[in-house]
Amino acid sequence: MSVNNFTYSKDGLTLTEQFEGCEYTAYQDQVGVWTIGYGHTGSGVAAGLTITQDQADALLLSDVAAACAYVNQVVSIALVQEEFDALVDFVFNLGRGAFAGSTLLRELNAGNFTAAAAQFDAWDHAGGQVVAGLLRRRQAETDLFESGLTSQSNVTNG
Template sequence: MQTSNNGINLIKQFEGIRLTAYQDSVGVWTIGYGHTGADVRSGLTISQNQAEQLLRTDLGRFETGVGQLVTVPLNQNQFDALVSFSYNLGLGNLKSSTLLRLLNNKDYNGAAGQFPLWDKAGGQVLAGLHKRRLAEQALFETAPATVAA
């Protein structure tokens, strides 16, 4: 599966865009739409097009990871919510989460209830993270629109 425009827009909304590298709330160098890695350092600047390309490249890694970790069927909205969650928190956190354990045991409602619990950075609840988790939870719980034949 690939992230839909709804999922990409959710990620963009909460990540925001910064074309100059900055340190996030826990000190990680970040640029574009939340891109991190060894290539991001103080003083780095990129263009809007480069930010879009970094996002697309990063999404591929998270889409693959979610696809490998989840063993039950997902609809597009559930997949998008999990990609957004992983994009923000990392695949390692998804892998070790109760959210994933419940989901892979086919407890979709229980898994949905786990999203709001992931609203801390550096041990502190952050309002922005809380809003993001609620938005991911709402997307996860939303049935995809059906198209009339």
């Protein structure tokens, strides 16, 4: 049984929507992956594909649900909502494989929250280059994650 059983908060979803933006026509991202809607990828996404806002919303909710389930499954230490939301946005953007093998997850599951928070910024590259948008996103995730550390500290020390 999982230690965590969170759902993505409205604030978390807003973060994802803001950084992803929404495109109704498929495009290739910075590394050539076909993408549509709010960062949705997969075998069905190809040149010429178009979707509606309702379809974009449905894809987003499905993709977010998968990221939530994965974070709940692989994080073996108790989280607070802000930490969970930051991790879900990270997994949504980078994928389960990247998170599964990350130092971020290893440090987190070892209970090293501060060391885990420091790992977000390591994931600001695409195609071997630092990408300003990814750096801003990683900083936003770090800020959100660390706001959870502050609330945990207040609960523990309060």
